Amino acid sequence: MNINLMLTFGIVLVTLLVPISALQVGAATLEWSKFWQIRTYLVNYSGIVSMILMSMCITLSVKHWPLERWLGGLDKQYRLHKYLGISAVFSVLFHWMSFLSDDFAMDLGYVAAKDETYPFWKLIDSLGDPAQLIGEFGFYFSAAFVLIAWIKKFKHNVFQLTHKVLPYLYLLLVLHMIMFFDASLWLSFPGAILFIVSGLATVGCLITIFNLNGTKKRYKAQVKDIKPINNGIEVTLKIDAPEFVYQSGQFAFVGFDDKERPHPFSLASPYHNDGNVRLMIKANGDYTNSLMNTLAVGQMAQIEGPYGCFNFQDDAHQHIWFAAGIGIAPFLTAIEMVGKAKVVNLFYSYREEDKTLLAELQQRAKQVGISLHLRNTSVEDRFSSEEVISYVEKITHCSVWFCGPSELGKTLERDFIKANLPARSFHRELFEFR
Numbered sequence: 001m002n003i004n005l006m007l008t009f010g011i012v013l014v015t016l017l018v019p020i021s022a023l024q025v026g027a028a029t030l031e032w033s034k035f036w037q038i039r040t041y042l043v044n045y046s047g048i049v050s051m052i053l054m055s056m057c058i059t060l061s062v063k064h065w066p067l068e069r070w071l072g073g074l075d076k077q078y079r080l081h082k083y084l085g086i087s088a089v090f091s092v093l094f095h096w097m098s099f100l101s102d103d104f105a106m107d108l109g110y111v112a113a114k115d116e117t118y119p120f121w122k123l124i125d126s127l128g129d130p131a132q133l134i135g136e137f138g139f140y141f142s143a144a145f146v147l148i149a150w151i152k153k154f155k156h157n158v159f160q161l162t163h164k165v166l167p168y169l170y171l172l173l174v175l176h177m178i179m180f181f182d183a184s185l186w187l188s189f190p191g192a193i194l195f196i197v198s199g200l201a202t203v204g205c206l207i208t209i210f211n212l213n214g215t216k217k218r219y220k221a222q223v224k225d226i227k228p229i230n231n232g233i234e235v236t237l238k239i240d241a242p243e244f245v246y247q248s249g250q251f252a253f254v255g256f257d258d259k260e261r262p263h264p265f266s267l268a269s270p271y272h273n274d275g276n277v278r279l280m281i282k283a284n285g286d287y288t289n290s291l292m293n294t295l296a297v298g299q300m301a302q303i304e305g306p307y308g309c310f311n312f313q314d315d316a317h318q319h320i321w322f323a324a325g326i327g328i329a330p331f332l333t334a335i336e337m338v339g340k341a342k343v344v345n346l347f348y349s350y351r352e353e354d355k356t357l358l359a360e361l362q363q364r365a366k367q368v369g370i371s372l373h374l375r376n377t378s379v380e381d382r383f384s385s386e387e388v389i390s391y392v393e394k395i396t397h398c399s400v401w402f403c404g405p406s407e408l409g410k411t412l413e414r415d416f417i418k419a420n421l422p423a424r425s426f427h428r429e430l431f432e433f434r
């Protein structure tokens, strides 16, 4: 199991169980044996924890709020969203198991059937099946949707479809919570937190349901030029909105007036206030492949952004840039802006040689004094970490900016950190959110 997942699972479990001993929840009374006390506590508490985790997960799915600035970029925001979603499923599983624990315990003969006197269980009895059904099916569906998001074998459009349903599912679970939540619990500390986060998440759901997520940053654009590149196209968009201002290395969601939801692409030209923006689009899957034949000059488009904090802004004296394949796109915005101010070594590895792009890189790097290291990995070995690290002048005054395959990035990050690079100085832009 992946270390992040184990950590997530561990945190949920500890969060759920610590209060049993620390706060002595579940102490037996004359009327209520320890089993029933603990069961009631676990059902209530795991329900609260699940709803808090789920609410935070939903809140982080909203691009609308300035959360990404605090979290270091939309990719980090979505990563946290993903782990909160997974944690919520573990926690909901715990909630469901706690709920069913009396059946298991009675079947095993551990406790005798109980005539309900406790108000919480009396309430559940009186609400009957509908409230329980909402919770039960809410759990099945949310677990299935999280699995779909997690298992990359499921196509992106299946993932997107299930994610469209999630806000409605969350609202049903809020209903389940309101039906079961004892009024006095709202006045407790966890109840107050739950009230705030579920309120925020409900607003977040409505923003998503009414398609308002990101609208503040959405602008009309037009395809001005299209050029072929290796296994893709270079597109120039004309954006008629002076408010659309971006930093080097940022990206935007771009739609081409078709049925497809906008896809993220790095802005691959330095910002000029002439409204022109260059994109480098690699044919990576169904949609990007179809764009190769269908996109036409003059076509209307839509751009939403900018997003991201892969913006080369720090006070390091030396920058190591590492790009692989289409991962070169964000660096194309920064060559002049950053290259003149810092000592930059740009490592670019590719499998398909694009002579025009290489000539452009060589010319622009030479002009600003960037050291360019090129490697065609279809005929040569990859850059090794040692080779890249050997160009570092002083590791504590350096930062690394990486955009390329995830595994390569992880290896490079591990080796740089081993060589004493502070972890916060390694920046990775991954071309995937899942």
Ligand SMILES: Cc1cc2nc3c(=O)[nH]c(=O)nc-3n(C[C@H](O)[C@H](O)[C@H](O)COP(=O)(O)OP(=O)(O)OC[C@H]3O[C@@H](n4cnc5c(N)ncnc54)[C@H](O)[C@@H]3O)c2cc1C
Pocket: 155, 156, 157, 251, 261, 262, 263, 264, 265, 266, 267, 280, 281, 282, 283, 284, 285, 286, 287, 288, 289, 326, 329, 330, 430, 431, 432, 433, 434
């Ligand atoms: C921050 C960021 C910047 C990117 N910049 C570039 C770039 O400059 N040039 C480039 O060629 N590619 C870039 N990509 C990758 C690009 O978005 C995907 O290659 C493209 O969306 C694939 O779509 P598809 O339907 O053709 O392929 P599919 O096979 O359907 O998808 C392949 C993968 O692309 C991702 N993806 C697909 N659709 C979306 C979507 N609507 N929103 C988010 N992710 C999606 C998913 O991870 C999916 O698993 C970037 C991705 C991110 C996250």
